[in-house]
Amino acid sequence: MIWYERLLVNEADTTEQKPVRVAVIGGGCAAMTAAFELTQPHLKGRYQITVYQPGWRLGGKGASGRGPSARIEEHGLHLWMGFYENAFRLMRECYGELARDPRTCPIADWRDAFQAAPLIGVTDQLPSGEWQIWKGMMPPSDGLPGDKLPAGHSWTIADYMLRTVGLVRNLLETIRQSEPAAAQASPSESNPSSLTEQVQRVLEMGELATLAGLTQGLALLEMVIGSLAQYPDNFVLRFLDALTRNARAVLESRLAQNVPLRRVWQVIDLTLATLRGMVRFGIAADPRGFDAIDDYDCREWLLLCGASPSAVDSGWVRALYDLGFSYENGDLRRPRIAAGQALRSMLRAFFTYRGSFFWRMQAGMGDIVFAPLYEVLKRRGVRFEFFHRLRNVTLGTTTAGANGRYVAGLELEVQARVRGGGEYQPLVDINGVPCWPSLPLYEQLEDSDIMRQRHFESHWDSGGAQRLLAVGTDFDAVVLGIGLGAVPHVCRELVARDARWRAMVDHVQTVATQAFQIWMTEDMAALGWRDLPINVSGFVEPFDTWADMQHLIGAEAWSQAPRALAYFCSVLPDLAGFDNADYPQRQRQQVRQNAVRFLNRDIGQLWPAATDGAGRFRWNILADAAQGNDLADGEDRFATQYWTANVNPSDRYILSLPGSTKYRISPLDTGYDNLTVAGDWTACSFNAGCVEAAVMSGRLAAHAIAESPPLNEIVGYDHP
């Protein structure tokens, strides 16, 4: 495969050396990527990897399991975006190396694993209170994510500016092209009222075209003058400035009634504000790139750059916040995301996607991502220590002082032991696909009856023997791949002693999330949704994001297959009493209540036929995977579905709050000479909570240890 080109480079210096023993803590995307890179064939076994993972499965925030009827149970909705170059490259390499037999395994190739999902939706609430969905089919773009990029490829602000202008031009063009249709209609064919409507429509479009040009063109002028100062503040300019403001005000009020045009206008407005901002804030010439505006909240920055409040409150911007769970402390009144990273995400998402805007996995994320990675890593000789939880990291200091700090020991809790002392075998076969079960395979464990009472993945679970690993004896290097939320709990000494680490855990924050999945006996059309499968964000809280996941039903194993499957998720506000053992249970109860309320109160907006005459959810359409004989009625039937409160510290979603990204620590620069970090919370250049960031971070962690992969092969690392 093309990216094996460089594999010969380090051959000479890898022979005859004692292997470096690397302890990889955690089994999420970042940690597994690091393990994958450190065991690349060209490194010739120089790094000997042991993965320590609490519980029975890999995946972390991306873990999934198979429950009753082999239904897929996820942490939440997971979509991959078309710009995830590193993540797709990893998967393509992994599936390539795995070489599954398509005759026996339906998910043999990466193209079986991921399918294009181009239909997206954002929502708007009308003055009447009704929610409307704006659906858009994102056009396919050239290439596929993970394809090799041309040599010397790089991204620049100027490129993005050009593309931004192109987007506006196209939106205006879209409007212009829609005009003749209205104008062509013969008056004789039309009744008076529709003629009036058509005239009105043409007029509004004309106004929009004029004013988009005018207002934004003039705002550019405004900016030119503001920036260059040397131009006289003469009469004409002042006139134009006033005109800009007036025109915008008039236009916005006129478009209030014309929802489709208003949405187009909002995109134009936001896009041009972004363009102005890029120039006004001098981002093109700033060595920090988009980081230069990371102290601003995205909405605040857009307003500063002249976006109208209505555009800033539009479904588009809400979707940006919702997809990134960007609510400080889970408080819906505090939507906050660093403007620079938000812009980087949007520009990458819209202008650099390949193939499809979104990609959907064809089974659980665990099955699609972590089972293949596990299998390949096992083949490469990686050792997996399941049921091992890191409890503490101890530090050492050499005479070299600050530059000689290192990790001296790792204190682990062994949660369970495997019968007969062998390695735990974690996967089960579902329809020919190796998958993770939702519960441990207890029969492999010692004291299996006692183990059934444990919640191995829970932060509140404890018990088991202590195991101490010492530097030089048990490990040489450490990849800390746990979620940031867990860092203060297991790196107490580090956080207490090291100001940089302390500042990171203080400023870089996380948020709990909630999700639920429902399987239904009626298909989407019968529920009143007549469109293609979609992912919608920006909807009403407490569940702002919905995805139609009916494509997964075939990957499950029901005796009587349901007809529809829907995933919902959003942030989950914290409750008091985190330290109490009943905290996760209380939050789980809360999520259940939220879901029931949402289904009774809000789902009718999306699926009008899913509700009864009184507008409440028809609970009897829920399919029971356990096929219990005495099924509960009414709301109680929700108990047969799947829901989760992701409240474990490590499972909390990482936020990119304004002013926080500068506190992140890079895998390349931890301050400890045998330690690197891997996770979506690190300074990995794409400082957001997503699979791509985690994979980039894992690749950086591998680089920190092995100088491989080279930094320029980490796609998008050198990015504004």
Next chain:
Amino acid sequence: MEEDERWKRPTPERTQPIRNWSTILGANGETARAPHSNPTPAGGPDPVSRAVELGYRVIDEYIRQGQNAARRFSEGGMNGGALTATWQDAATRMAQLSGEWMGLWLELAQRAAGSAGMPGAGPAARAFSAPFTTPTAPPEASPLRSGPAASARVRLQVSSARPTEVTLDLRPECTATTLVVHSLRAVDPNLPRISDVGFTPAANDQPAVLTIRVAPEHPAGTYSAVIVDAKTNRPAGTVSVTVADHA
């Protein structure tokens, strides 16, 4: 264990991303630390000409929209009351003023780009597809599709007594039979235009020819123009000519 036996991470070549190549370029254009990358592939348009293109595109669009709308409204007459006089006036005025502020925008764009050091031709010069189309095809349609249409072939004929660099950037979908270009302008409105420029249309398998003649006394500088497709009256690309000082 002995301290010197303990394994240590290699010192990384750097610990932060390069977010902006221009800021690590020395005055003579040398890369400070970019061991693996080649940020400026040969053949890409230079930053200035691309920024100029950007400026032109923005301004072009606004002028066109403003003119179209003004014409439509004054022709239509119907429901004219809905359109305030201010707007009509503004649309016309915008067209009048465009020439004045084009220079300002170009200068700004040049400033931004001059320090941005944009490498790579990138896909920026491609046509942009509308972000949304109405869903008509099944969503799982293959993401693969054929590449862009073959670009129009254009031969360049430049006559100049001094070193002259020409950047021609044509949209892939344009046809070489109907291209027109007007005088090339510099950012500084006081500099004379390069007027001896024109297209000979493609014919009989021969490519279109873009002829540019730079008079010996013409001041040094960068001169640009938008190429328009006469058939559709839409911008089809840009041409930018940099005339060096007398050696």
